[in-house]
Amino acid sequence: MLGKRSLIPQETNELFKKHYVALPEEAIEGSLEREEDMDLDRFVRDGLAGVAISFDAIIGSTEVITHNTAITIAKRTGDDTHNAADDMFESIVEEKHRHVVEIRVPDNAKKSLNILFVNSSKGLAAKVKIIVGKRADLSLLEWYSSAGDNISFAGVIHSVEAGDGSNVEINALHNEGKSTISASYFNGSVGEKAKLFSNGTYIGGSHVRVRNVFDADTDGSSIEANEIALGAGEQKFDLMSRISNIGKNTRAVLNSTAVMDDSATCFLKGYAKIYHGAKSAFSNIHQEGLLLSKDSKITALPDMSIDESDVKATHAASAGPLEEDKLFYMMSRGIKAKSAKELITAAFLTRVISKIRNPIAKELAMSMVSKKINDGSYGNLPEMQSVGVWDASGNSIVIKND
Amino acid sequence: MKLEIKDLHVSAADKSILKGIDLVVGSGEKHVIMGPNGSGKSTLAKAIMGHPKLVVTGGDILVDGKSIIGLSTDKRARLGIFLQFQDPLEIEGVGFISFLRTAKESVDGKAVVMKDFMKDVRNEISQLKLGNEFIGRSLNQGFSGGEKKKAEMLQLSLLKPGIAILDEPDSGLDIDAIKVVAEKINEIAESAKPGMLIITHHTRILEYVKPDFVHVMVDGKIVANGGSELSEKLEKEGYNSYIGSEGKN
Numbered sequence: 210m211l212g213k214r215s216l217i218p219q220e221t222n223e224l225f226k227k228h229y230v231a232l233p234e235e236a237i238e239g240s241l242e243r244e245e246d247m248d249l250d251r252f253v254r255d256g257l258a259g260v261a262i263s264f265d266a267i268i269g270s271t272e273v274i275t276h277n278t279a280i281t282i283a284k285r286t287g288d289d290t291h292n293a294a295d296d297m298f299e300s301i302v303e304e305k306h307r308h309v310v311e312i313r314v315p316d317n318a319k320k321s322l323n324i325l326f327v328n329s330s331k332g333l334a335a336k337v338k339i340i341v342g343k344r345a346d347l348s349l350l351e352w353y354s355s356a357g358d359n360i361s362f363a364g365v366i367h368s369v370e371a372g373d374g375s376n377v378e379i380n381a382l383h384n385e386g387k388s389t390i391s392a393s394y395f396n397g398s399v400g401e402k403a404k405l406f407s408n409g410t411y412i413g414g415s416h417v418r419v420r421n422v423f424d425a426d427t428d429g430s431s432i433e434a435n436e437i438a439l440g441a442g443e444q445k446f447d448l449m450s451r452i453s454n455i456g457k458n459t460r461a462v463l464n465s466t467a468v469m470d471d472s473a474t475c476f477l478k479g480y481a482k483i484y485h486g487a488k489s490a491f492s493n494i495h496q497e498g499l500l501l502s503k504d505s506k507i508t509a510l511p512d513m514s515i516d517e518s519d520v521k522a523t524h525a526a527s528a529g530p531l532e533e534d535k536l537f538y539m540m541s542r543g544i545k546a547k548s549a550k551e552l553i554t555a556a557f558l559t560r561v562i563s564k565i566r567n568p569i570a571k572e573l574a575m576s577m578v579s580k581k582i583n584d585g586s587y588g589n590l591p592e593m594q595s596v597g598v599w600d601a602s603g604n605s606i607v608i609k610n611d
Numbered sequence: 612m613k614l615e616i617k618d619l620h621v622s623a624a625d626k627s628i629l630k631g632i633d634l635v636v637g638s639g640e641k642h643v644i645m646g647p648n649g650s651g652k653s654t655l656a657k658a659i660m661g662h663p664k665l666v667v668t669g670g671d672i673l674v675d676g677k678s679i680i681g682l683s684t685d686k687r688a689r690l691g692i693f694l695q696f697q698d699p700l701e702i703e704g705v706g707f708i709s710f711l712r713t714a715k716e717s718v719d720g721k722a723v724v725m726k727d728f729m730k731d732v733r734n735e736i737s738q739l740k741l742g743n744e745f746i747g748r749s750l751n752q753g754f755s756g757g758e759k760k761k762a763e764m765l766q767l768s769l770l771k772p773g774i775a776i777l778d779e780p781d782s783g784l785d786i787d788a789i790k791v792v793a794e795k796i797n798e799i800a801e802s803a804k805p806g807m808l809i810i811t812h813h814t815r816i817l818e819y820v821k822p823d824f825v826h827v828m829v830d831g832k833i834v835a836n837g838g839s840e841l842s843e844k845l846e847k848e849g850y851n852s853y854i855g856s857e858g859k860n
Contacts, residue, residue: 533663538700541660542710542766543688543717552713556704556749 222512225478230447232298232390232416237362240332240390241305245271247329247356256356257325260590262569264352265322266310270331270361273308279320283309296420298392302364306334312349316342316372321567323350326365328389330357336366339379343372343400349379350570352591353413355386363414364392373400373427378408380570384577385413386588387442395421401456402429408565410574411446412439413587421450425459425490435561436465437574439554439581440473440505449478454490454520465496466561467528468554469505477509481524485516492520498528499557501550551582612691612773613637613675614659614806620669621651621658628654630831631670636774639804641820645811645842646828647850652810653697655828656778659808660694661687674774689718691773693805695763695780702750707762708732710750711769718770735765738798740791756783764795775799777809781816793819814846829853 249272257264265277273282284307314320326333341347353363363385371377377399385391391414399405411417423432438446446469452461465477479494492515498507509526531553539549558578565571573591581587614636621629628651636642644652658665659672661684671678679687702710711732715723736745739761751759760780767775780796781789793816800807800820809820817839825842827835827850834853835841 532700535700535702537660537662537684538696538702539710539714540684541688541694541696542714542770543685544713545685545717546683548713548717549685552705552710553702556702558704560704 222478222480222510224510224512225449225480228476228478228508228510230416230418230445230474230476232392232418233360234297236360237298237301237332237390240330240359240361241301241334243331243359245329245331247327247331249274252327252356256590260592262323262573262591264325267325267327268308268310268333268335269327270329270333271307273310277322279312279314279322280324281311281313283311296394298364298418299366299394299420302334302336302366302392302394306336306366308335310335310337312337312339312347314341314345314347317344318342319346321348323352323569326351326353326363328355328357328361328363328385330359330361332362332364334362334364337368339367339369339377341369341371341375341377344374345372346376347378348567350567350573351379351381352573353381353383353385353391354590355389355413355588357386358388360388360390360415362390362392366394367396369395369397369405371397371399371403371405373403375400375403376406377404378406378566380408380565380567380574381410382570382574382577382591383409383411383413383417384587384589387415389414390416392418393420395423397422397432398424398426399430399432401427403427404431405433406566407432407434408570408574409435410437410562410578411448412577412581415444417444417446417448419448419450422453423450423461424453424455425461426455428456429458430456431460433460433462434464435564436463436477437558437561437578438467438475439558439578440467440475441470441581441585442473443471444473446473446475447478448476449480451480451482452492452494453482453484454487454492455484457487458489459487460491462492463494464561465509466498466558467507468499468501468557469507470501472502472504474506475508477507477526479511479524481513481522483513483515483517483520483522487517488519490517490520490522492522494524494526496526499554500528500530501554554582555579612806614692614774614808615673615676616659616670617673618670619655619658619667619672621654622666622668623654623664627668628831629658632831632833634826634833636806636808638773638806639800640824641800641807641809641822642824642826643809643811643817643822643842644826644828645845647854648812650828651831652828653778656694656776656808656810659687659776660684660692685717689720693767693770693772693775695767695775695777697778697782699751699759699763701752701754703752705750707748707750708746711766714766715769731769732765735768739765739795741765757785757788760784760788760792764792768795768799771803771805773805775805775807777807779810779812781811781813789816790819792816796820814842817842827853
């Protein structure tokens with residue numbers, strides 16, 4: 210189903226070309242050539258022993274473990290490559306990937322799957338093909354983690370085909386370690402009246418590069434992509450997503466939210482394209498950033514190209530520092546400055562996280578975000594440390610303790 | 612708890628706003644400060660709470676004899692000072708209940724028993740004639756003007772401060788809502804007996820809340836002191852006789 214439109218070079222916008230995070234190419238290629246230093250069986254036995262979530266597949270740098278027949282692993286064959294457009298790092302993943310993870314959901318079936326990706330000091334390059342049948346449902350949780358202290362690359366290319374009338378939710382929780390350079394690519398297309406709902410939460414890694422393409426190909430199809438980046442220290446994020454309305458009565462939404470502290474930087478690049486003939490299309494890009502320090506930086510770049518007149522299309526972008534009066538208000542209730550800052554930051558991100566429908570993914574996303582906000586740590590395996598059910602207002606505490 | 616303000620001078624952005632305020636608020640006393648727009652009433656309230664943009668250029672603020680000038684806002688709150696905001700900020704994503712709980716635990720220095728806490732919250736919501744949907748909402752987000760005032764009253768009631776500064780608790784309220792808010796103020800004054808400093812432009816709320824002391828503030832100074840008869844006089848005569856008199860005190 211992936212058509213030519215999905216392969217169009219993404220960075221045609223001059224501003225997008227100008228604002229980007231350079232990735233250390235030599236270190237990336239060096240890590241992919243490095244000897245494996247992780248025993249995946251031991252990692253699963255020791256590292257995952259206390260993790261209260263079962264994974265249907267664990268994708269390591271060199272080894273793979275699967276526990277579910279819906280997920281099959283194929284070795285790289287050479288004929289599973291596609292034109293990687295003009296992205297050098299996508300090309301590296303294409304050239305170096307060892308495995309193709311294939312997830313198939315038959316027509317009318319319903320699946321919920323959890324996958325762990327873990328790169329060792331040896332870099333990880335993998336491809337994931339997701340094929341969801343007609344009127345089928347898939348809820349996928351992906352957790353990205355790291356083992357090993359050397360600078361390492363974790364690059365994954367996704368292709369998603371959502372069959373007519375299907376519902377697909379993909380939640381990618383990126384919690385790679387401090388030495389990991391992360392690059393993820395997503396090409397998604399949806400069938401008639403199908404819905405693709407993608408949530409990417411990025412808190413880990415030293416450099417994070419995201420290039421997503423979401424196409425509402427066919428009539429009545431819907432795509433919604435939510436991105437969250439929470440950066441600190443010297444972390445660098447470069448998130449670019451393209452949403453397209455191609456069919457009639459299609460809906461395409463991109464929400465990007467970033468919070469940066471210390472000297473962290475983030476580019477939010479959103480491009481919406483409405484093709485001629487996409488009558489009654491709805492398109493929206495919303496980008497919002499919160500700066501927690503004077504040296505942090507967020508650059509929000511929304512762009513739209515509309516070739517059809519019968520559409521609704523809007524975009525909004527803003528980024529600014531924490532409002533002093535909000536802090537004052539919370540502190541006037543006895544809340545310490547650090548806690549007030551954490552509450553406001555968590556609230557800023559909770560608005561997007563609360564949209565995640567998969568309850569485990571939602572809890573894990575909130576949990577890893579809370580942990581980073583509270584003690585600055587990231588790069589850990591999943592912890593179910595949240596306190597109950599989160600609603601859109603961030604009221605998580607009522608149900609658990611009542 | 613006793614609040615003493617001694618010859619307080621406060622500036623904002625190098626502009627002098629408070630020009631020598633003296634005031635003592637004792638436990639269980641209800642003080643009302645009235646004055647025209649721009650006289651510095653809200654600045655006084657924020658200065659007591661330690662707003663970061665206000666600079667104390669002279670004088671002192673003491674609680675039970677100890678200066679609080681060097682204390683951060685949160686420490687002042689934990690000491691027992693509460694400021695009801697005239698127009699509280701909306702903070703999307705911070706759950707109203709989460710916020711209340713965090714505030715209560717911060718002020719009390721101990722964890723709340725959630726079941727008891729929620730019972731208290733629901734009781735307050737009922738008394739203040741707010742809907743139960745309040746529990747699921749973000750902090751002040753989408754609240755009407757009246758709901759914001761009532762939400763502030765709810766916080767005041769739950770946090771039980773020793774000194775309560777109410778910055779225009781009546782502004783923007785209809786007659787019925789003024790009665791509800793006034794009843795809550797009276798109930799808190801009667802039960803917890805905090806020292807209260809109520810800032811208002813109008814005398815309507817004073818039909819329901821009887822002050823022990825009334826002060827008139829003009830151009831950063833208190834120019835007249837009295838009892839409830841002073842507010843009645845202001846209702847009839849307005850502030851005109853005090854404007855221009857601040858230099859004569």
